Amino acid sequence: MIQPALRRRRTLSVPLFGLLATAVAACGSGPSQLPATGAVGTAPAAAPAPAAAALRPAPGHGCRLPLTGRAGAGAASGFVQLADGRATSDPRGQLLGGGGGDLRTRTAAAPVLHGAPGATPSYTPAAGRWVPAPPAAVAPDGLRYAYAAGDGVHLVEIGSAADRVIGGGGDLEVLALATEGVYAVHRRPAGPGVGLELLDPASGAVRILRPDEPGVEWAAAGGGAAWAVAVLAGGADEVWRLDRSTGTLTVWLHRLGTGLRLVGVDAAGHPLVQLAAPQSSSVWLVSAPGAARQVSESAPGGDDTPGYPAAVTDAGGVWVSDDGGTLYRFSPSTGMRRVDVPRLLASAQRVAGGCS
Numbered sequence: 001m002i003q004p005a006l007r008r009r010r011t012l013s014v015p016l017f018g019l020l021a022t023a024v025a026a027c028g029s030g031p032s033q034l035p036a037t038g039a040v041g042t043a044p045a046a047a048p049a050p051a052a053a054a055l056r057p058a059p060g061h062g063c064r065l066p067l068t069g070r071a072g073a074g075a076a077s078g079f080v081q082l083a084d085g086r087a088t089s090d091p092r093g094q095l096l097g098g099g100g101g102d103l104r105t106r107t108a109a110a111p112v113l114h115g116a117p118g119a120t121p122s123y124t125p126a127a128g129r130w131v132p133a134p135p136a137a138v139a140p141d142g143l144r145y146a147y148a149a150g151d152g153v154h155l156v157e158i159g160s161a162a163d164r165v166i167g168g169g170g171d172l173e174v175l176a177l178a179t180e181g182v183y184a185v186h187r188r189p190a191g192p193g194v195g196l197e198l199l200d201p202a203s204g205a206v207r208i209l210r211p212d213e214p215g216v217e218w219a220a221a222g223g224g225a226a227w228a229v230a231v232l233a234g235g236a237d238e239v240w241r242l243d244r245s246t247g248t249l250t251v252w253l254h255r256l257g258t259g260l261r262l263v264g265v266d267a268a269g270h271p272l273v274q275l276a277a278p279q280s281s282s283v284w285l286v287s288a289p290g291a292a293r294q295v296s297e298s299a300p301g302g303d304d305t306p307g308y309p310a311a312v313t314d315a316g317g318v319w320v321s322d323d324g325g326t327l328y329r330f331s332p333s334t335g336m337r338r339v340d341v342p343r344l345l346a347s348a349q350r351v352a353g354g355c356s
Helices: none
Strands: 002-004 031-033 040-042 064-071 074-081 086-089 105-107 122-124 129-131 144-149 152-157 162-167 172-178 181-186 196-199 206-210 216-222 225-231 236-243 249-256 259-265 271-276 280-288 291-294 310-314 317-321 327-331 335-339 347-351
Touching: 064 122, 152 172, 152 181, 172 216, 181 216, 216 259, 225 259, 236 259, 236 271, 249 259, 249 271, 249 280, 259 310, 259 317, 310 347, 317 347
Parallel strands: 040 291
Antiparallel strands: 002 335, 031 040, 064 074, 064 347, 074 086, 122 129, 144 152, 144 172, 152 162, 172 181, 181 196, 196 206, 216 225, 225 236, 236 249, 259 271, 271 280, 280 291, 310 317, 317 327, 327 335
16 A cells, blocks of 8 residues: 655554555645745645555556565565565575675676675566666666676676676776766765766766765766765755756755755656755655755654665656665655555665566
């Protein structure tokens, strides 16, 4: 059953309900001013709409959602069939750590695929298998993925396991594999910031999109652009959009006294942004520079502020996982609503691909 996004419950007992066939669209109470900005946002409904009766279609109908997490002392993977609530583990998602002179993660299943050290798996239905890379690093066609190791950025053909280095340096991390190329960032824990570059998979040519900038974290790519959160002097945060074609940098959201966190980017190229303040936290859809509306209910702030470590965009919307393992579904018509599914994995459960 899909419900409005609520405060994260770390010990929630989740009922085994199926996904609703349709969700009730949230209705606003008129424009409201987004605090500390000039942006106009639409207020969410004062109270959630009544939940419709849960549907229980015959087994096998509906899509299945891949999940990863931890079971006991190790990592695990599997699927939840959303129509009937069946949860099944899948040993084909097992990953092995590196050793000796090769620290790369690798799959237990053959043909062996390699990934960055410490990688977690995601599932691509186009290739029919788990790969050692996050969903954002898998190509839109689902047949290739990219990862970074000490010798640069690698591009892997999933079917043949062909693995080649296309360029870059040893301190890179793949942000996303998009139609236009591989977005990669320089992660220097002791350095001045994170630089952003775009690699051409065919030629290996590297285009520097942004230099290292203190307080700037490039967090996602989507809609022909890269997205960052910038922490500015004076206590302000901003969401930046970098057009990869023109190099134009645009501030889409400015917030004073409240932390901004990028949750994901929807299919229309609009970012979902968490506004985290000491008093409360909520998720907003930013549809244009300075134009935002709240799409989740408010949750407590401070130490109880939820995090959203995983988000996957597919044809119907955005799947989001919070740091307590609860799943949400965002669409422009319904907002961000909790999806009640059985807990497949004991901890760190998160979405690992689109629903198929």
